[in-house]
Amino acid sequence: MLRKLLLSALVVFATGSPLRANLVVPTEFREIVADATLIVRGTVTDVRVVRAAGRGLDSIATLAVQTVLKGEADRFVSVRVPGGELGTRRFVMVGAPTFKVGQHTILFLRRDAEGAWRPVGLAMGVYRVQAERGSGRPVVAPPVVGGWTASVSGPIVRGDARRVTVPVQDFESVIRLIVAGRALPRDVARSERPVR
Numbered sequence: 001m002l003r004k005l006l007l008s009a010l011v012v013f014a015t016g017s018p019l020r021a022n023l024v025v026p027t028e029f030r031e032i033v034a035d036a037t038l039i040v041r042g043t044v045t046d047v048r049v050v051r052a053a054g055r056g057l058d059s060i061a062t063l064a065v066q067t068v069l070k071g072e073a074d075r076f077v078s079v080r081v082p083g084g085e086l087g088t089r090r091f092v093m094v095g096a097p098t099f100k101v102g103q104h105t106i107l108f109l110r111r112d113a114e115g116a117w118r119p120v121g122l123a124m125g126v127y128r129v130q131a132e133r134g135s136g137r138p139v140v141a142p143p144v145v146g147g148w149t150a151s152v153s154g155p156i157v158r159g160d161a162r163r164v165t166v167p168v169q170d171f172e173s174v175i176r177l178i179v180a181g182r183a184l185p186r187d188v189a190r191s192e193r194p195v196r
Contacts, residue, residue: 027121035110035121037109038073041069041107044064049086056093058080059081059099063077077107079099081097081099097122105129132167138167140165
């Protein structure tokens with residue numbers, strides 16, 4: 001009897017709750033650059049979590065701007081993303097970036113309907129700057145340009161050991177070329193074959 005009751009409760013629960021899935025389609029890097037009204041590089045100086053009306057929690061990260069690559073910015077920019085932890089409440093959104101004080105990052109931003117800066121494509125609009133092993137020079141993960149990563153010849157494959165980081169200077173040069181509407185060098189824009 002108890003088995004039937006548990007089985008019935010399981011069936012009711014399974015049919016009563018809608019199934020949901022997320023599909024993240026990578027956006028071509030030129031589209032991210034074009035959609036952004038502000039592109040900046042800087043260091044996260046503060047992160048705070050606030051309640052978002054009807055959406056759970058949002059994190060607001062403050063970035064000390066070091067370089068402006070597109071648009072105009074003050075010395076500090078606040079960026080709002082879904083998710084965060086406040087007291088005993090924790091809200092997580094798939095694809096939303098998280099920030100920590102001291103992180104160096106390049107952000108591709110645009111304003112939302114309420115006037116807050118948000119990353120284009122959530123995590124797709126955030127490139128973490130890291131120190132390269134050995135040399136210590138600042139590098140980022142390569143962007144997807146024309147279906148190819150900037151430093152790998154061939155289709156993009158998750159976990160490919162050939163997919164190496166890009167020096168920040170080179171990355172910013174690619175951004176400036178795209179913003180100016182100029183063609184990318186052949187070693188960056190490898191678009192002869194599509195991504196598989």
